[in-house]
Amino acid sequence: ALSLDVAALRRDFPILHQTVGDKPLCYLDNAATSQKPRAVIEAVERYYRQDNANIHRGVHTLAERATAAYESARERIAGFLNAAHNEEVVFLRGTTEAINLVAQSWARPRLQPGDEVLITELEHHSNIVPWQLVCEQTGATLRAVEVNEAGELDLDSFEAAIARRPRLFAVGHVSNALGTINPLSHLIQRAHAHGVPVLVDGAQATPHLAVDVQALGCDFYAFSGHKMYGPTGIGALWARRELLEEMPPWQGGGEMIKMVSIDRSIWNDVPHKFEAGTPNIAGAIGLAAAADYIESVGIEAIAAREDELLSHATEALNDLGGIRIIGTSEKKAAVVSFVVEGVHPHDLGTILDSEGVAIRAGHHCAMPLMEKLGLVATARASMAFYNTKEEIDTLATALQKAKNILG
Ligand code: PMP
Numbered sequence: 441a442l443s444l445d446v447a448a449l450r451r452d453f454p455i456l457h458q459t460v461g462d463k464p465l466c467y468l469d470n471a472a473t474s475q476k477p478r479a480v481i482e483a484v485e486r487y488y489r490q491d492n493a494n495i496h497r498g499v500h501t502l503a504e505r506a507t508a509a510y511e512s513a514r515e516r517i518a519g520f521l522n523a524a525h526n527e528e529v530v531f532l533r534g535t536t537e538a539i540n541l542v543a544q545s546w547a548r549p550r551l552q553p554g555d556e557v558l559i560t561e562l563e564h565h566s567n568i569v570p571w572q573l574v575c576e577q578t579g580a581t582l583r584a585v586e587v588n589e590a591g592e593l594d595l596d597s598f599e600a601a602i603a604r605r606p607r608l609f610a611v612g613h614v615s616n617a618l619g620t621i622n623p624l625s626h627l628i629q630r631a632h633a634h635g636v637p638v639l640v641d642g643a644q645a646t647p648h649l650a651v652d653v654q655a656l657g658c659d660f661y662a663f664s665g666h667k668m669y670g671p672t673g674i675g676a677l678w679a680r681r682e683l684l685e686e687m688p689p690w691q692g693g694g695e696m697i698k699m700v701s702i703d704r705s706i707w708n709d710v711p712h713k714f715e716a717g718t719p720n721i722a723g724a725i726g727l728a729a730a731a732d733y734i735e736s737v738g739i740e741a742i743a744a745r746e747d748e749l750l751s752h753a754t755e756a757l758n759d760l761g762g763i764r765i766i767g768t769s770e771k772k773a774a775v776v777s778f779v780v781e782g783v784h785p786h787d788l789g790t791i792l793d794s795e796g797v798a799i800r801a802g803h804h805c806a807m808p809l810m811e812k813l814g815l816v817a818t819a820r821a822s823m824a825f826y827n828t829k830e831e832i833d834t835l836a837t838a839l840q841k842a843k844n845i846l847g
Pocket of ligand 1: 535643
């Protein structure tokens with residue numbers, strides 16, 4: 441029941457059926473952004489064709505329809521995350537904006553000199569820099585749990601750091617640079633045992649794993665629509681309602697108020713308090729369509745398929761020789777980060793592109809991780825369920841070619 445009709449599913453993604461140069465596109469950069477199925481493209485198009493209006497204030501039919509569609513998208517995303525309440529979902533630009541919101545609205549008023557914020561060496565810059573900013577603003581100190589050679593969190597380092605009772609632990613669910621899936625339930629339980637709230641950067645998890653915020657027991661969960669087959673410019677922060685209610689607004693403007701006079705304003709209820717200005721209405725609708733799409737394919741089937749692709753890619757690269765895979769955890773999403781002896785990842789990326797193969801080369805917005813691993817950059821192939829073993833074989837053939845030219 442877990443096997444997918446990949447040929448049929450690929451037809452849902454118009455962009456996949458093209459050539460680059462004269463080669464069939466082989467898109468293996470899904471961790472950067474995933475492609476969009478027809479259902480998402482059409483949901484956005486339908487909204488602009490039929491329902492477009494500004495929301496929450498209009499008395500006319502289109503405004504009512506647009507408002508209903510936007511709020512039902514919120515309900516859809518609450519369901520997708522198994523949130524207890526729809527109001528716990530704040531629509532934002534994506535993971536980056538969600539983490540900045542928590543840093544500025546939740547953490548900033550609470551942090552004092554001597555306090556610590558704990559992150560990890562695996563984090564994406566968007567789960568590092570917002571904490572550097574707020575530590576700078578408040579005099580708090582930023583610390584990071586260490587990673588080991590396999591690209592996993594060092595649990596002794598974590599225990600020592602969490603026992604210092606930082607004010608917050610901010611951790612990625614799945615590493616974009618290496619694919620490592622962190623033992624999140626364990627980390628959250630241990631953090632809570634020390635009274636430490638936990639923010640999860642779920643950017644790489646929502647496309648690959650079932651996320652249940654109540655079962656996880658985290659306090660904040662941030663993610664981006666574009667990594668999970670939805671549009672760019674939309675994502676969400678989920679947070680427990682009590683936390684959102686305690687937090688002051690971060691940006692001021694329309695929509696986020698109940699009453700404004702020149703002297704003062706009264707904030708709107710959660711979550712509208714955090715959605716100043718006209719939101720990305722079409723994006724939210726597209727994101728809800730992406731959640732529907734994932735559900736229709738089945739997240740368990742997606743994970744099983746991606747695991748198969750990961751094994752195939754790991755084997756294919758190991759068979760080539762002269763390639764070192766970076767990130768060897770037993771628990772990984774479908775990401776293979778690697779270096780080829782004597783070849784700069786950027787040169788590799790360019791040669792692969794001439795073979796139609798799209799991968800990423802660079803520091804993957806994880807410069808502290810690269811530094812820890814003694815690297816400047818890696819090449820990264822990241823798979824989605826719609827990728828095929830043949831595409832991975834094309835990657836391997838192209839890599840062999842690149843090695844012959846550059847090695
Ligand atoms: N965290 C992780 C783990 C990511 O992979 C990304 C996107 N590369 C982000 C955060 C930032 O997401 P966005 O750029 O959509 O805000």
